[in-house]
Structure formats: C-alpha cells, structure tokens
Amino acid sequence: MNRQPASPLPHVPLRALIGLRDGDDPDLWARIRAVQLLAARERALLLLAANLIAAAIAVMLLANHVRAIWLAPWAAALAGVAVRTTTYRLRTPDRPGGYAGLADVRHPTLEALALGVVWSVVPLAFAHDIDVTTALALHIVVAVLMAAATLALVSLPMAAVTFVGLVSAAGALAMLVAGNPVGAIADLLFAALLGVATVDRARALAMLHAADVALAEGDETVGLLLRDFDETSAHWLWETDASRRIVNPSARFAAACGTDQAGIAGRPLLEVLAGDGWESGQVAPVLRELATMLKHRESVRDLELPITVRGERRWWQIAASPRRDADGHFGGFRGVGSDITEQRASADKIARMARFDTLTGLPNRLYVNEELTRALAQAEQWRSRCGFMMIDLDRFKAVNDTLGHPVGDRLLGKVSERLASLVTDNELVGRLGGDEFAVVVRDATDPAHVERLAHTIIDILSRPYEVDQHTLYIGASVGVAVSPRDGRSAETLIRSADLALYRSKDQGGGVFHAYEPQLHVEAEERRVLEMALRKALENQELYLDYQPVVDARSGTLRGFEALLRWRHPAFGLISPVKFIPIAEEARLIAEIGAWVVRTACAEAASWPGGVHVAVNVSPEQLHNPQFVTVVAEALSDSGLSPQRLELEVTESVFLREGTGAVRVLGDILALGVGLSLDDFGTGYSSLGYLSSTRFSSIKIDRSFVQTAATGRAEAIAIIRAVVAMADSLNMTTTAEGVETEAELRMVQELGCRSIQGYYFGRPLPVEEARALTQRHQQTRAA
Known part of the structure; x- marks a missing residue:
C-alpha cells in the first residue's frame, strides 16, 4: 500500500477540466470525468425540452416570413439532433465511482457542435426576411436557449462553450450584416459571460468531486487497514x-x-x-x-x-x-x-420458511402465487395455456372436532404426501392454508389431462387413511380454471378456480367442476344480495308468512309454521332458498334469526291458547350459546307460553360435533320449548340424534309423501317405520307437502298426526293468519 490517499486539488488545470488532456492524477481525473458525464445525463431532459420549446417558438415566429419548404426541414433536423443527443446522454452508465476516458467527454462536445450548427441557421439564413419586432423576439428566445444550455451542460464546459460560442457568433454575424454592431457586441459579451460562468462553475464542481474521491479512498483504505489488523x-x-x-x-x-x-x-x-x-x-x-x-x-x-x-x-x-x-x-x-x-x-432457511408450509413441507400460498404468475407469463409467451386447481377437503372439520387438531395435522401430512405423489414436473402442488390445497398446471393445453388429474386427485384423496389407529374417511372437491379463457392474471385465475370450487361444494362435494362465466355472474349476484341483505332488517324489508299445520284426523288448526320472506324494493320477492345461505355465510343469520323468533313469539301471543308457532332455526344459530338467551327474552317480552313455541332443526346441526349445539338444544328444552326434527330422512339420518335430544315431533319430508302417494313401497315403508318409531318415543309426526286428496288419505292411513301443505293452506300473510285463528276459535266455541 504505497499510495497515500489523495487530497483535494488546490488547482484545476483548464485543459484537464475541458477534456483536452489528463490531469496530474489520471485515476482521479477518470473518476471526475465519470461524475461530469453522470451530471450531464441527469440534465439531458432539460436540454431536450429547452431545444424543442425554443424550436417551437421560433417556428411560430418565422411561419409568416419563411417558406415552409425551408422551415420544416430545419425544425425536423433540430428535433432529430436534440433527440439523438438526449438518447446518447441517457445511455451514460449510472455508476457513481466509475471511470471515464477523454474520448467519453469529447463526444458531448461534438453533439453540442451539431446543435450549434443547426441553430446558427436561424440568424444566418432566416433573420434577413423578418421585421424588427420578430427579430427581437427571436433574439430573446435564442438568448434564453443559450442560458438553458449552459445550465444543462455546466458539468461539461467544453460542450457548453462550443454551443454558446457558435450560436452567439452566428447571431453577432447576422447583426453585423444587418448594420447593428452594438447588438453584435452585446451578443458576444453575453456569450463570454456565460462561458466564464460555466468554466468557473465546472471548476468548483471538479474540486468538490476530487475532495469526495479523496475522502472515499481514505475511508476505504482506513477500513481495509482496520480489518487487516x-x-x-x-x-x-x-x-x-x-x-x-x-x-x-x-x-x-x-x-x-x-x-x-x-x-x-x-x-x-x-x-x-x-x-x-x-x-x-x-x-x-x-x-x-x-x-x-x-x-x-x-x-x-x-x-x-x-x-x-x-x-x-x-x-x-x-x-x-x-x-x-x-x-x-x-x-x-x-x-x-x-x-x-x-x-x-x-x-435461505428464512426464505424457505417464507415460501413453504411448515406442517406439510409443500409450497405455501406465496410460492404458489409466484409459480402461477411465472406459468402465466410462459403460457402467454408460448401462446399456450396454464391451469390452476383449488382443492378443498370434505368432512375434514369433523376429524378436527372429534379427534383433535394433532390428528388433523397428521392427516394433512398424509394428504400432502398423496398429492405430491400425483404431480409431475408439469405441475406444482401447494397448501393454501387450513384444508385447502392448490395445483399449478404449467401446461394445460390438453383439457383431458387436466380433467383426468382432477378426477385422480378426488379418487386418491377419498381413499381411507390410517392415522393413530383411526381409519379416517374424507373426500375432496376440486375447482379448475384455465388461462387465458378464465383469466390472464394470477389473481383472476385464482378467483375463477375458487368460484368453480364453490360450485363443487354446493353439489355436495367429492366432484370436480370447471369454471364457467355463469359462476362469476352468480357470485356477483350473491355479493349484491349480501349488500342488500345487510340493510334488509333496518329497511323493514323482511316479514313472516304463516303456513297452517292441522290435525290429520279432524282437520282442525293446531298451529302455524313461521316462514321468513324478503321483498326488496328493486329486486322484488327473493326466494329463501337464495338468501338464507347468503345470510349464513355472511354471519347475518344470528341477527335475522333473533328477529324471526321475537316477531313470531309476539304474533303468536295474540292467538288463541291452543295454537302454537314453529320457527326454523339455522345450525349456525345453535352453535352460538347466546341463542338460548334470545329465545328466553323473546318469550318473556311477548308473554308467550314456552309450550306454544316449537323450534325446527335439521339433522345437519349434529354434524359439527364439539361445537355445543347439543348443549344449546338441552338448554332450550329446559325452558319448556318444543323441538322438531325437520326434513327427517333426507340428510344424514341416524337414530343417535333422536336418543341424544328429546324431540317433540318429527317432520316427514314432502319428497317421501309425494313418492308414497304414487304407490312406491319403499317410501310407504319408510313413512310407516318413522310413524311407529315416533309413537314409541311419544313424538308427533307431521307430514309435509300434502297437496292432494290422495296424499291426505295416504298419510292418514299411515298414522301421521299432523299435516302441513297446500291442500290445507299456502303460507299466509299475518292478517290472514290472524283471521284463520279467529275462525278456529269461533269454531271451537260453537
């Protein structure tokens, strides 16, 4: 290390400053020249803007004095030289601390010379044909241009002096020819002042750069010495x-x-x-x-x-x-x-943790999104297709709820192993979170291959698993989207696959569904309905209809089933089949359900004492312990006897074990409220449900009633067995959907105690329901 750190230069040679020769320290001047070029690059757009604006003004001033055949080529030449100069400047490497040779700083001088030559045409070729006012305006424009060029090229004094000197010399010559020597001298003095200012400013910048280089080199040397020792x-x-x-x-x-x-x-x-x-x-x-x-x-x-x-x-x-x-x-x-x-x-470990799932070792959501983005780019480049599959495990939550999360985690590990064994180099499988997985198909040009893969995934994942001495059965639903038809971006393709998966789950799971544009339309409809449903209660758009339930033998009124209805001012009457699932997904069912219970109890309190009211309850409501309080307050506020209220639940409420639904039902029974098992036989029928909860009635689904009325022996046997079982457990059986005389006689013969259906009455508005109860009371009194 025989070289001492350089010190700031006390004197900057003019010839080195303007690039005619190297300075005393070639290494230092090579760095200074690099900084000069970098500074000129940063002001390149200023120089371009100044030239183009000045040219535009000059063209407007000369348009009425110079023929277009001469003016247009001049303007085009100027624009071409200015753009070429700017382009070359912008290509200067952005490397502070780099090196530049003498030839590098001489090239801008040639560019300035070319610009000066083009601008010299204005005073030498065009100025003699113009009036004094136009000449003065043009003179001011050129003067402003010279000042702007000096500012833009201040770090390259030779280029600045070349441009200013050439333009001012042409202007002075034109003035001398026009008989204005004073103007010519003024032009030359102005150019001289600009030149002196440019050189002075460039010298100051060079000294500052030299000091910076010396300081940086000294810091680097000291740092190296410190590390060495x-x-x-x-x-x-x-x-x-x-x-x-x-x-x-x-x-x-x-x-x-x-x-x-x-x-x-x-x-x-x-x-x-x-x-x-x-x-x-x-x-x-x-x-x-x-x-x-x-x-x-x-x-x-x-x-x-x-x-x-x-x-x-x-x-x-x-x-x-x-x-x-x-x-x-x-x-x-x-x-x-x-x-x-x-x-x-x-x-690397942190990066892997950021992109791989710690439980399964599969790529996580971030990695899957990155890979999908790359696959889309490659597919667009080669004009092919890529696919995206979303996989959701069916019945996985039941495993977590019954056997615990540790068993669920080990099950996810086995699912991951099966998925990893199915994919090839053309696919990437990852875990999105929870029980959701995804597959990126890099080349999906063969739709049959994608469909086969989806069916294979469903088949392999649906086979039994052995986990901790438990034999577990789950399934899988798959949604598929393919670019570019279903989306050209990762976000759009994921959304399309998610909508397709949603349709697969709606169909009961265990199936594969490809994206269709109609799914987006339905999703948008769900979104709009959800927005409207959030304000439905506040806007008093919800109301209850009441369908009569009558005695099977006498035909007398026993009660009503309260049915929720929604009439939107813009969309009209919306089916409960459409808006009830939306309310459950959007977590609105608790608020709406509480309103239904309060409204039904308040209405039933005005009916005769023997008439009861039945209210449908969503499984989501029963998984909330606060629902017991809702029922108790509704009974207390309305004054309705608990024995006159019956809550109807479906078998699906028992699928989510460990969530407290059975305990909530027990607390409701303790209030004296009756429970009815709705749609019995259509879902996951099990006698265990009947033994775990004391139901007061069982409702036979209308599908069995209609099938039995046609003479189908299986349906008749099922109804007869349900009635016998209900009688033995001291429960009432209600046949739903009775619409004809033949269906009525059939359910009477099979022993059903109550009947509900269009044969006895459609769902009635509250006023008609009140009138029916009054007639019932008068009939009983008679």
Whole structure:
C-alpha cells in the first residue's frame, strides 16, 4: 500500500477540466470525468425540452416570413439532433465511482457542435426576411436557449462553450450584416459571460468531486487497514497485480482458500475462486460477472460468490477497488473478503420458511402465487395455456372436532404426501392454508389431462387413511380454471378456480367442476344480495308468512309454521332458498334469526291458547350459546307460553360435533320449548340424534309423501317405520307437502298426526293468519 490517499486539488488545470488532456492524477481525473458525464445525463431532459420549446417558438415566429419548404426541414433536423443527443446522454452508465476516458467527454462536445450548427441557421439564413419586432423576439428566445444550455451542460464546459460560442457568433454575424454592431457586441459579451460562468462553475464542481474521491479512498483504505489488523475479524485482505494474479496473500486469505500462502501466491485470482471448474469452464455466472468487472477495472461492491473449499461449498462476499501508482499506472486490485456461508444458510432457511408450509413441507400460498404468475407469463409467451386447481377437503372439520387438531395435522401430512405423489414436473402442488390445497398446471393445453388429474386427485384423496389407529374417511372437491379463457392474471385465475370450487361444494362435494362465466355472474349476484341483505332488517324489508299445520284426523288448526320472506324494493320477492345461505355465510343469520323468533313469539301471543308457532332455526344459530338467551327474552317480552313455541332443526346441526349445539338444544328444552326434527330422512339420518335430544315431533319430508302417494313401497315403508318409531318415543309426526286428496288419505292411513301443505293452506300473510285463528276459535266455541 504505497499510495497515500489523495487530497483535494488546490488547482484545476483548464485543459484537464475541458477534456483536452489528463490531469496530474489520471485515476482521479477518470473518476471526475465519470461524475461530469453522470451530471450531464441527469440534465439531458432539460436540454431536450429547452431545444424543442425554443424550436417551437421560433417556428411560430418565422411561419409568416419563411417558406415552409425551408422551415420544416430545419425544425425536423433540430428535433432529430436534440433527440439523438438526449438518447446518447441517457445511455451514460449510472455508476457513481466509475471511470471515464477523454474520448467519453469529447463526444458531448461534438453533439453540442451539431446543435450549434443547426441553430446558427436561424440568424444566418432566416433573420434577413423578418421585421424588427420578430427579430427581437427571436433574439430573446435564442438568448434564453443559450442560458438553458449552459445550465444543462455546466458539468461539461467544453460542450457548453462550443454551443454558446457558435450560436452567439452566428447571431453577432447576422447583426453585423444587418448594420447593428452594438447588438453584435452585446451578443458576444453575453456569450463570454456565460462561458466564464460555466468554466468557473465546472471548476468548483471538479474540486468538490476530487475532495469526495479523496475522502472515499481514505475511508476505504482506513477500513481495509482496520480489518487487516483486527485478528478477531472474519474478513481478510487480498491483492492482485495488473495481470490479476494474487500478490502478498494474507494468512487468513490462504486459510479461507484451504491452503497456505505459497499455494495461492502468483496464481490468477479467478482460478483460485473457480476451483475445479477452472479447467472445464463450468463456473458460476456471478464469477463471469466478476471477471468482466476486473477486466474493465471497475470497483466491486459486496459481490457474493459460491466457492468450493476442500470439497465443501462455501459462500464469500468480496469488495475491491482498482489501485494505481504515483504515476497513475494501473497496478491491480486491492480488496477485502469474508465467509458468509452461515449467514447465507440462515437467509435461505428464512426464505424457505417464507415460501413453504411448515406442517406439510409443500409450497405455501406465496410460492404458489409466484409459480402461477411465472406459468402465466410462459403460457402467454408460448401462446399456450396454464391451469390452476383449488382443492378443498370434505368432512375434514369433523376429524378436527372429534379427534383433535394433532390428528388433523397428521392427516394433512398424509394428504400432502398423496398429492405430491400425483404431480409431475408439469405441475406444482401447494397448501393454501387450513384444508385447502392448490395445483399449478404449467401446461394445460390438453383439457383431458387436466380433467383426468382432477378426477385422480378426488379418487386418491377419498381413499381411507390410517392415522393413530383411526381409519379416517374424507373426500375432496376440486375447482379448475384455465388461462387465458378464465383469466390472464394470477389473481383472476385464482378467483375463477375458487368460484368453480364453490360450485363443487354446493353439489355436495367429492366432484370436480370447471369454471364457467355463469359462476362469476352468480357470485356477483350473491355479493349484491349480501349488500342488500345487510340493510334488509333496518329497511323493514323482511316479514313472516304463516303456513297452517292441522290435525290429520279432524282437520282442525293446531298451529302455524313461521316462514321468513324478503321483498326488496328493486329486486322484488327473493326466494329463501337464495338468501338464507347468503345470510349464513355472511354471519347475518344470528341477527335475522333473533328477529324471526321475537316477531313470531309476539304474533303468536295474540292467538288463541291452543295454537302454537314453529320457527326454523339455522345450525349456525345453535352453535352460538347466546341463542338460548334470545329465545328466553323473546318469550318473556311477548308473554308467550314456552309450550306454544316449537323450534325446527335439521339433522345437519349434529354434524359439527364439539361445537355445543347439543348443549344449546338441552338448554332450550329446559325452558319448556318444543323441538322438531325437520326434513327427517333426507340428510344424514341416524337414530343417535333422536336418543341424544328429546324431540317433540318429527317432520316427514314432502319428497317421501309425494313418492308414497304414487304407490312406491319403499317410501310407504319408510313413512310407516318413522310413524311407529315416533309413537314409541311419544313424538308427533307431521307430514309435509300434502297437496292432494290422495296424499291426505295416504298419510292418514299411515298414522301421521299432523299435516302441513297446500291442500290445507299456502303460507299466509299475518292478517290472514290472524283471521284463520279467529275462525278456529269461533269454531271451537260453537
């Protein structure tokens, strides 16, 4: 290290400043020239704007004095030269701390010369045909342009002086020819002032850059010395000669290379770093990048390299700067290096954790999105298709609820193994979260292949699993979207696959469904209805109809079933089949259900004492312990006897074990409220439900009633068995959907105690229901 840090220059030679020759320190002036070019690049758009605006104004001023056949080519030439100059300037490498030769700063002078020549045409060729006012305006425009050019080219004084001098000389000459020597002198004085200011400002900038370079070099040298003498540091120094061969290797550098100092002294640095790949040419791309930087004598900053030391892969980080002797001759590189293998391993681990699921080891949502984005880009490039599958496990939540999350986690691990065994290099499988998985199909040009894969996934995942001595049965639903038909972005394709999955789940699960545009229409309709449903209660759009329930033998009124209805001012009457599922998904069912219970109880309290009211209850309501309080308050506020209220539940409420629904039903029974098992036989019928909860009645679904009326022996046997079972458990049986005389006689013969259906009455508005109860009361009194 025989060179001392440079100090700020007390004097800046004019010839070096304008680029006619090198300064006393070629290395320093090479850096100053690089900074000058970079500063000019930053003001390139200013120079372009000044030229184009001035040209536009000049054209407007000269349009009535100069023929277009001459003016148009001049304007085109000026625009072409200005744009070419700006383009070249913007291509200047953005490398602070780099180097530039004399030829690099001379090129802008040629560009300024070309611009000056084009602008000289205005006073020399066009000015003699114009009046005094136009000439004065044109003179002002050119003066402003010269000032703007001086500002834009202040870091390149030779270019600035060339442009200003040429334009001002042309203007002065034109004034002399026109007999205005005073104006010509004024032009030349103005140009001289601009030139002096430019050189002065450029000299100040050069001195400032020299000071910055000296400070940076001093800081770098001090830092290298500190690392060299710090024995506890993990860094080491290295140095090469002009041929890039290692010289004066430190002991720590040799140890990092797995050898001694003599083993690497005099060897090419790149050969030492490449190891066994030097002879074969099989080296890392970053090593080729380093070779290019060394060849161009560029500074190296924190470059990370893979190195093989004694058969072990290591990672180094190196930094270096070119060094020059007192005469300015290049003498090689001096740098520092460190082993960052452990830090790199930690970073890789963090990166993997960020992109892979810790439970299953599969790519996570982030990685899946990145891979899908890449697949879409490749498909668009090659004009092919890529696909995206969303997979949701059926009945998985029941496993978590009954056997616990640890068993559920191990089940997810086995599901992941099966999925990973199904995919090829053309697919990537990942876990999105919970029990949702995804498959990215990079090449989905064959629809049959995608469909086969979807069916295979459903088949493989539906086979039994052995987990902790439990045999578990789950299933899978799949939704598929294919680009570009179903979406051109990752976000759109995921949304389309999700809508397709939603349709598969709606169909009961265990099926595959491809995206269709209609699904988006339905999803948008659900979104609009959900928005409207959130305000339905507030806007008093919800109301209750009441369908009569009569005694099967006498036909007398026993009660009503309260049925929720929604009439929207814009959409009209909306079917409960459509809006009830939306209310459950949007978590609105609790508020709406509470309103239904309160409204039905308040209405039933005005009916005769023997008439009861039945209210349908969603499973979502029963999984909320606060629902008991809702029922109790509704009874208390209305004054209705608990025995006159009956809550109807479906068998699906028992599927989510461990959520407290059975306990909630028990608390409701303790209030004295009756329970009815609705739609018995159509879902997941089990006698266990009847033994776990004391139901007061069972409602036979209308599908059995209609089938039995046609004479089907199976349906008749089912109804007869349900009636016998209900009688033995002291429950009432209600036949739903009785619409004809034949159906009435059939259910009477089979022993059903109550009947509900259009044969006795459709759902009635509240006023008609009240009138029916009054007639019933009068009939009983008679």
